[in-house]
Amino acid sequence: MTVTSRTPRTALTIAGSDSGGGAGIQADLRTFFACGVHGLVALTAVTVQNSLGVQGFSEVPVDTVTGQITAVAEDMGVDAAKTGMLATAEIISAVASTLDEVHIGQSYETPFVVDPVAASMHGDALLREEALDAIRTELFPRATLVTPNLDEVRLLTGVTVTGRESQRDAAKALLEFGPRWVLVKGGHLYDAPDCVDLLSDGTRFVELSGPRHDTENTHGGGDTLASAITASLAKGLGVPDAVAEGKRFIERAVAESYALGKGVGPVSPFW
Ligand code: PLP
Numbered sequence: 145m146t147v148t149s150r151t152p153r154t155a156l157t158i159a160g161s162d163s164g165g166g167a168g169i170q171a172d173l174r175t176f177f178a179c180g181v182h183g184l185v186a187l188t189a190v191t192v193q194n195s196l197g198v199q200g201f202s203e204v205p206v207d208t209v210t211g212q213i214t215a216v217a218e219d220m221g222v223d224a225a226k227t228g229m230l231a232t233a234e235i236i237s238a239v240a241s242t243l244d245e246v247h248i249g250q251s252y253e254t255p256f257v258v259d260p261v262a263a264s265m266h267g268d269a270l271l272r273e274e275a276l277d278a279i280r281t282e283l284f285p286r287a288t289l290v291t292p293n294l295d296e297v298r299l300l301t302g303v304t305v306t307g308r309e310s311q312r313d314a315a316k317a318l319l320e321f322g323p324r325w326v327l328v329k330g331g332h333l334y335d336a337p338d339c340v341d342l343l344s345d346g347t348r349f350v351e352l353s354g355p356r357h358d359t360e361n362t363h364g365g366g367d368t369l370a371s372a373i374t375a376s377l378a379k380g381l382g383v384p385d386a387v388a389e390g391k392r393f394i395e396r397a398v399a400e401s402y403a404l405g406k407g408v409g410p411v412s413p414f415w
């Protein structure tokens with residue numbers, strides 16, 4: 145029997161591993177699969193974690209991180225890329241220059257999403273402190289889209305978001321660092337009845353509103369959203385459409401989240 149195959153679009157995640165399988169590259173690959181794109185990986189760090197938090201992590205050697213990016217980009221091609229946990233300033237700098245070499249980022253045709261992961265929802269550090277500046281100065285200018293949550297917004301810009309107006313201020317402050325688009329995620333504004341995310345390129349300010357689900361199990365939610373957006377960009381959608389698709393995807397993944405372990409369970413992109 146002849147097998148006829150169609151080569152799918154590819155999405156690259158440059159991120160860390162979660163031993164609990166809820167966030168990091170595990171969430172990214174599950175999401176890419178669910179969105180119908182082939183997932184490629186450049187592993188940056190191995191975390192020791194479960195539903196109660198991150199107990200520690202080791203970084204992958206810098207040459208191994210950049211080697212993975214070059215190997216897959218040169219052979220298989222990358223239709224869109226995203227970063228998650230990058231761990232150190234050294235890894236961030238090396239990733240930034242390797243992305244230039246393989247023509248990924250806002251100056252090229254391949255979209256690049258930066259999810260500026262700094263800490264877990266339990267407050268455990270996933271980034272060495274001195275690395276925040278490298279995210280602002282080396283990754284943001286190359287990003288097609290950055291997707292910070294409100295804690296990351298505060299760390300990166302000093303702006304504390306308390307409502308719609310300060311969410312706009314945060315978007316403007318983030319755009320100063322040079323990304324083409326910014327998505328300021330409002331899910332952590334717990335007193336708001338809906339989750340309102342603000343997407344902006346400096347001229348357009350688009351509010352994307354969705355229902356707040358009554359669940360504690362949101363581990364891996366940020367990774368899943370950024371990956372679903374990246375998958376849509378890999379399929380050729382523009383940023384506003386890709387973000388709207390990603391938002392639909394994460395709403396369903398949160399609605400289908402489940403309890404696992406003694407702490408916080410994961411969102412679930414299985415369907
Ligand atoms: N572990 C890894 C490897 C991650 O990349 C992330 C988030 O990006 C987390 C843990 C934290 O996920 P959460 O904040 O959803 O618990």
